[in-house]
Amino acid sequence: MRNIIRQASGWCYFAAYMSSTVKQAVQCTHCGEPCHNGNITLVDKIFCCEGCRMVYEIINDNGLCRYYNLNDRPGITQKDLARRDKFAFLDDGKIAAKLISFKDENQTHITFYLPQMHCSSCLYLLENLHKLHAGVVSAKVNFTRKEADIVFENTKASLRDVAELLTAVGYEPYISLNDLKETRPAMDRTQIVRLGIAGFCFSNIMLMSFPDYLGIDASEEGIRGIFRIANLLLSLPVFFYAALPFYESSWKGIKHKFLNIDIPIALAIIITFIRSVWEVFSGAGGGYFDSMTGIVFFMLAGRVVQDKTYRQLSFDRDYSSYFPVAVSVWKDKKEIPTLLPEIKVNDTMLIHHGELIPADGLIIKGKALIDYSFVTGESLPVPKEIGEMVYAGGKQTEGNIEVMVIKEVNQSYLTSLWNKEDQPHKQKSVSFVHRVSKYFTGIVILIAGLAAAYWAFHDPSRIWTAVTAVFIIACPCALLLSNSFTNGHILNILGRNRFYLRKASVLEDIAHVDHIVFDKTGTLTSAGEQEIGYEGQELTDTQISAVVALASCSNHPLSKALAAHFPVSEKPAVQGFKEYPGKGIEGFVNDHWLWIGAAQEGTQKKIAATTVHIRFENQDTGKFLFSNHYRKSVPELLQTLGKSYRLSVISGDNNAEMQRLRRLTGDKTTLLFHQKPEDKLHYIQSLQQKGEKVMMIGDGLNDAGALKQSDAGIAVSEQSNNFTPASDGIIAAKQLPLLDKFIRLSKMNRKIVLASFALSVLYNVIGLYFAVQADLSPLIAAILMPSSSLSIVLLSFGASNIGARLMRLEW
Amino acid sequence: MAVIVILLLASISVAGLFLAAFLWSVKSGQFEDDFSPPSRILFDNDTQSSTQS
Numbered sequence: 096m097r098n099i100i101r102q103a104s105g106w107c108y109f110a111a112y113m114s115s116t117v118k119q120a121v122q123c124t125h126c127g128e129p130c131h132n133g134n135i136t137l138v139d140k141i142f143c144c145e146g147c148r149m150v151y152e153i154i155n156d157n158g159l160c161r162y163y164n165l166n167d168r169p170g171i172t173q174k175d176l177a178r179r180d181k182f183a184f185l186d187d188g189k190i191a192a193k194l195i196s197f198k199d200e201n202q203t204h205i206t207f208y209l210p211q212m213h214c215s216s217c218l219y220l221l222e223n224l225h226k227l228h229a230g231v232v233s234a235k236v237n238f239t240r241k242e243a244d245i246v247f248e249n250t251k252a253s254l255r256d257v258a259e260l261l262t263a264v265g266y267e268p269y270i271s272l273n274d275l276k277e278t279r280p281a282m283d284r285t286q287i288v289r290l291g292i293a294g295f296c297f298s299n300i301m302l303m304s305f306p307d308y309l310g311i312d313a314s315e316e317g318i319r320g321i322f323r324i325a326n327l328l329l330s331l332p333v334f335f336y337a338a339l340p341f342y343e344s345s346w347k348g349i350k351h352k353f354l355n356i357d358i359p360i361a362l363a364i365i366i367t368f369i370r371s372v373w374e375v376f377s378g379a380g381g382g383y384f385d386s387m388t389g390i391v392f393f394m395l396a397g398r399v400v401q402d403k404t405y406r407q408l409s410f411d412r413d414y415s416s417y418f419p420v421a422v423s424v425w426k427d428k429k430e431i432p433t434l435l436p437e438i439k440v441n442d443t444m445l446i447h448h449g450e451l452i453p454a455d456g457l458i459i460k461g462k463a464l465i466d467y468s469f470v471t472g473e474s475l476p477v478p479k480e481i482g483e484m485v486y487a488g489g490k491q492t493e494g495n496i497e498v499m500v501i502k503e504v505n506q507s508y509l510t511s512l513w514n515k516e517d518q519p520h521k522q523k524s525v526s527f528v529h530r531v532s533k534y535f536t537g538i539v540i541l542i543a544g545l546a547a548a549y550w551a552f553h554d555p556s557r558i559w560t561a562v563t564a565v566f567i568i569a570c571p572c573a574l575l576l577s578n579s580f581t582n583g584h585i586l587n588i589l590g591r592n593r594f595y596l597r598k599a600s601v602l603e604d605i606a607h608v609d610h611i612v613f614d615k616t617g618t619l620t621s622a623g624e625q626e627i628g629y630e631g632q633e634l635t636d637t638q639i640s641a642v643v644a645l646a647s648c649s650n651h652p653l654s655k656a657l658a659a660h661f662p663v664s665e666k667p668a669v670q671g672f673k674e675y676p677g678k679g680i681e682g683f684v685n686d687h688w689l690w691i692g693a694a695q696e697g698t699q700k701k702i703a704a705t706t707v708h709i710r711f712e713n714q715d716t717g718k719f720l721f722s723n724h725y726r727k728s729v730p731e732l733l734q735t736l737g738k739s740y741r742l743s744v745i746s747g748d749n750n751a752e753m754q755r756l757r758r759l760t761g762d763k764t765t766l767l768f769h770q771k772p773e774d775k776l777h778y779i780q781s782l783q784q785k786g787e788k789v790m791m792i793g794d795g796l797n798d799a800g801a802l803k804q805s806d807a808g809i810a811v812s813e814q815s816n817n818f819t820p821a822s823d824g825i826i827a828a829k830q831l832p833l834l835d836k837f838i839r840l841s842k843m844n845r846k847i848v849l850a851s852f853a854l855s856v857l858y859n860v861i862g863l864y865f866a867v868q869a870d871l872s873p874l875i876a877a878i879l880m881p882s883s884s885l886s887i888v889l890l891s892f893g894a895s896n897i898g899a900r901l902m903r904l905e906w
Numbered sequence: 907m908a909v910i911v912i913l914l915l916a917s918i919s920v921a922g923l924f925l926a927a928f929l930w931s932v933k934s935g936q937f938e939d940d941f942s943p944p945s946r947i948l949f950d951n952d953t954q955s956s957t958q959s
Binding site (some may be wrong): 161216218219222236237238239240284286287291292298299302303318321322325417 | 910921925928929940
C-alpha cells in the first residue's frame with residue numbers, strides 16, 4: 096500500500112492515533128504559547144517552559160504583577176535561553192567603555208537596544224527595573240526606538256549584571272558590531288519646528304488681516320498701517336526660516352539643471368513676498384502675506400505627513416548589525432573576549448552553540464553543523480568537519496567549535512559583498528510630479544506673458560500687478576500638496592497593513608514595476624519549517640513513538656524535525672543508539688531494532704536531503720519525505736501576480752524543489768537555483784539592462800545585493816523585531832499574500848494625486864480670472880488658497896481610504 | 907486707538923508664549939516617542955519617578 100500524506104492531512108491522520116496521549120494545549124501564563132507539557136506549574140499557573148516560570152517568579156516576587164494585568168500574556172517565550180556567560184565580554188573594560196554613554200565614579204549610563212519590547216507591559220517592567228536590582232538607579236524607555244536608558248551604581252552592579260538582569264526577565268539586549276560606531280543619528284526636529292513657526296505666523300497674520308479684508312474707515316489709516324507692518328514682521332520668520340527647504344531644493348535643481356517642482360514654488364514665494372512688501376511700503380495695499388504663509392504652512396504639513404518615517408524599523412542595516420560585538424578568543428589557554436575589529440589572522444575563535452561565525456576560518460576543533468540559510472539561502476544546515484572552511488555569517492547549530500581565523504572580519508566573504516561599491520547604481524527615476532510641474536510652469540509663464548502683453552497695450556501701469564498676481568495664484572503648490580498628502584496617507588495605509596516603505600518615492604517605483612523576483616528560502620517558504628510527508632506501510636502507535644524516541648536522540652536537523660512533527664508525550668527508552676554521520680541513526684526501541692536514515696543501512700550512500708527511510712527489523716517500512724513549507728497562499732499569490740507581471744524565483748538552494756515550484760508558478764516563470772549572492776545581483780542587473788523595472792523580494796543577507804540593486808527591494812520579516820537587510824521596504828511575512836493589492840494601491844496613488852491636482856486647477860482658473868485683470872484682492876486670495884488646500888487634503892484622504900476599503904485592506 | 911495697539915501686543919505675546927511652549931516641547935523630545943508617556947501615566951503611583959537629572 097502506498098499513500099502520500101501532506102502535512103495538513105497527515106497531522107489529522109496521526110492525531111487520531113495520538114489523541115489518547117496528547118493533552119489539550121493550555122496557554123502559558125507568561126507568553127501565551129501552547130503548553131505541550133502541563134507539568135510546569137507554580138501554584139495555579141501553568142507555563143510552557145522552565146524559563147517562563149522563572150521570569151514569572153522574578154516578577155511575582157518583586158510585586159510587579161501589574162505586568163500581567165496591563166496586557167494578556169505579554170511575555171516572550173523563554174524556550175531558547177541565552178548561553179550562561181554570553182555577556183561575559185561586558186566585564187572587559189575596553190569593550191564596556193565602547194558601549195556605555197557616560198560614566199563617573201558612582202554611576203554609569205548605558206543605552207541598550209531591546210528588540211523584544213512590544214507593549215505597555217514591557218514599558219512598565221523595564222521602567223521598574225530598579226525594583227528588581229538594587230544597583231539600578233533608573234531606567235527610561237524610548238519605545239519607538241526600542242531602547243532603554245539605564246543608570247546604575249558602579250559599586251552595586253556591573254554592566255554585565257544589568258545585561259543579565261534584562262535577559263533574565265526576557266529582554267535580552269541586542270549588542271552588535273554596529274554599536275561600536277560612535278554616532279547615532281539624532282532625530283531631525285527642524286521640520287516640525289518649521290511647521291510650528293509657519294503655523295504661528297500664518298494664523299496671526301490671518302487674524303490681523305481682517306481690517307484689510309473688511310475695509311477700514313479712512314479716518315483710521317494709522318491703525319491699518321500698524322496692522323500691515325505687524326503682518327510684514329510676522330511673515331519674516333516664514334520667509335527666511337520656514338520656507339528654507341524650498342529654496343534649498345530649488346537651488347539644487349538649478350545646479351543640476353533639472354526643473355523640479357520646488358523651483359516654481361520658491362519663485363512664487365519670493366515674488367509674493369516682494370510684491371507684498373512693495374504694497375505695504377507704497378501704501379498700495381495689504382499684500383498677500385496671509386496667502387504666502389498659509390501655503391508654506393500647508394506644504395510643510397504635507398511634508399511632515401509624508402516623511403513620517405517608521406523609526407522603529409531600520410532600512411539601512413549592513414552586516415555590522417548582524418555581527419556580535421565581541422567573540423571569545425583562545426589566548427594563553429584562556430578564553431578572552433575580544434572586540435571583533437581586533438581579531439587577527441591565526442587567532443583561534445571559540446564559537447558557542449547558536450553563535451554567528453564572524454570571520455572566515457578553518458575548523459580546528461569540534462564538529463560543525465552550520466546554518467547558512469541567511470547567507471546563501473540553503474535551507475538545510477551543512478555539516479563540516481575539522482579542517483574544513485567555514486564562512487562568516489554562518490550560524491553554528493550544534494555544540495561548540497574552535498575556528499582559526501584566516502581572513503579578518505572586514506575582508507570576509509560576506510562583508511566583501513557589502514563593500515562592493517563599484518556596482519553600477521540603479522537609475523533614480525524622476526517623479527512624475529516634476530514632469531507635470533514642468534508643463535504647468537510653462538503654461539503659467541505663458542499666461543503671465545499674455546496678461547503682460549495685453550496690459551502693455553491698454554494700461555502699462557497694471558503689468559506689474561497682473562504678472563505677480565498670476566504667479567501668486569498659479570504656483571504649483573497644489574500639486575505638491577496633493578502629492579505629499581496622498582503619498583503620506585497611502586504610506587500610512589500600507590503601514591497599517593504592515594508593509595512599511597522607507598520613503599514616499601518608493602511608491603512610484605513600485606507602481607512602475609513589471610518584473611517581480613522572489614527569493615525562495617525564507618521568502619516563499621517559511622524558514623525553519625518543513626513539510627513532512629510519508630510513503631509506505633501504515634505506522635502503528637508504537638512504531639510512531641519508537642521513531643520519535645530514536646529521532647530525538649540525534650541532533651541532525653532532519654531528526655529534530657521528525658521528532659518535533661509528532662506530538663508524543665511519552666517516549667519509550669532507546670538502547671544501543673548509534674549515529675552514522677551523514678547516513679543515519681540506529682538503535683533498539685521496545686526490543687525492536689530500528690534504522691532511520693539512508694535507504695540501505697551500512698551502504699556508502701548518503702541520505703538525500705529530502706528523504707529519510709525507516710526500517711524496522713531489517714524490513715523497509717517506508718520513507719518520510721521532507722519538503723520546504725511554502726507560506727500559505729503563496730500559490731494564489733503567484734497565480735494572481737503572474738497575470739500582470741513577469742515573475743522569477745531565484746534561490747541559493749539546490750533544485751530539489753524544481754518540479755514543485757514549476758507547478759506552483761506556471762510555465763512562464765523563470766526558475767533559477769544554486770544562485771550565489773552575486774549571481775542574484777547580476778540577474779537583476781541583466782533584467783534592468785533589458786529595460787525592465789524590477790522588484791526584488793527577499794529576506795536574507797544573500798539577497799542584500801539584489802535588494803539594493805533592484806528598483807524596489809522589499810525585505811520579508813517574520814517578526815517585527817526580526818533583522819532585515821537594507822531595503823526600500825519591509826513587509827511582514829503574513830502579509831505577503833496581499834502584495835498584489837499593495838502594488839495596486841501604489842498605482843492608485845498617482846491617479847489620486849492627479850485627480851486632486853485637477854480639482855485645484857479649478858480654483859486656479861477662478862483665481863487667474865481675477866489675476867489677469869490685475870484685480871486680485873487679498874480677500875479672494877485668502878479664501879481661494881485655504882479652501883483649495885483643504886479640498887485637496889480631503890480628496891486625497893477620502894480617495895485613498897475608499898481605495899483601501901475596496902481592496903479590503905485595513906485603513 | 908492706543909488700546910488697539912496694546913491689545914495687539916497682548917495677543918501676539920500670548921500667542922508667542924504658546925509658540926515658545928511648542929518649541930520647548932519639540933526640543934525636549936516629546937514628539938519622538940508617542941507611546942511611552944501616555945502609557946506611563948496609567949501606571950500606578952508606586953512607580954518612582956524615573957526621570958534623571
